[in-house]
Amino acid sequence: MKKMLAMTIATGALLLPLGHLATTSIASAAPTSAAVRADWYKAVARLRGQTLASGKGVYRDRERRAGVEQRLAIEIEDAEPNWVYEVHFNGTLLGEITTDEFGTGELNLKTARFIDDPEEWQPLPENFPRVIEGDSLTVGPVSGNFRVRS
CATH class of the missing domain: 2.60.40.200 (Superoxide dismutase, copper/zinc binding domain)
Incomplete structure (x- = not known):
């Protein structure tokens, strides 16, 4: 069974596999240097x-x-x-x-x-x-x- 992480977002809860959180949420949270200089x-x-x-x-x-x-x-x-x-x-x-x-x-x-x-x-x-x-x-x-x- 995959470990799940619960996050409260606005008015609801979102359940994501931990691996997905590490690759998606963290990557999209910090802008890349190309995006900063665009x-x-x-x-x-x-x-x-x-x-x-x-x-x-x-x-x-x-x-x-x-x-x-x-x-x-x-x-x-x-x-x-x-x-x-x-x-x-x-x-x-x-x-x-x-x-x-x-x-x-x-x-x-x-x-x-x-x-x-x-x-x-x-x-x-x-x-x-x-x-x-x-x-x-x-x-x-x-x-x-x-x-x-x-």
């Missing part, structure tokens, strides 16, 4: 050039009650240590990345009204466009084009 639009640019340096730019946006939240996280590695590199999006200057003694640096930009940690995020320019397939990102000697990811 509302984010994402585009990624891999940065390469004629040097050892490489990097990546990751753009995300999503609708929120207070408007559209945009994020652009840019990183570079194996670059010249203790150097300042300009960051350009489609040819327009966005900011600068200063590398550390290991040649690594980052620039994190976010819609101003959604910045919760000013030490981590800097504001994106107002009216920054949604990043689309083919948009370009350049950090000093490396560059790449964005690809939309699902």
Whole structure:
């Protein structure tokens, strides 16, 4: 005889085999990471050039009650240590990345009204466009084009 578990739901009782509860109820109780991130639009640019340096730019946006939240996280590695590199999006200057003694640096930009940690995020320019397939990102000697990811 299978063991049964009684659960009170709203106004009645539901009897389920224990094995069924473990595979169905628990699995459906916690959302998957894909479900949590399903509302984010994402585009990624891999940065390469004629040097050892490489990097990546990751753009995300999503609708929120207070408007559209945009994020652009840019990183570079194996670059010249203790150097300042300009960051350009489609040819327009966005900011600068200063590398550390290991040649690594980052620039994190976010819609101003959604910045919760000013030490981590800097504001994106107002009216920054949604990043689309083919948009370009350049950090000093490396560059790449964005690809939309699902």
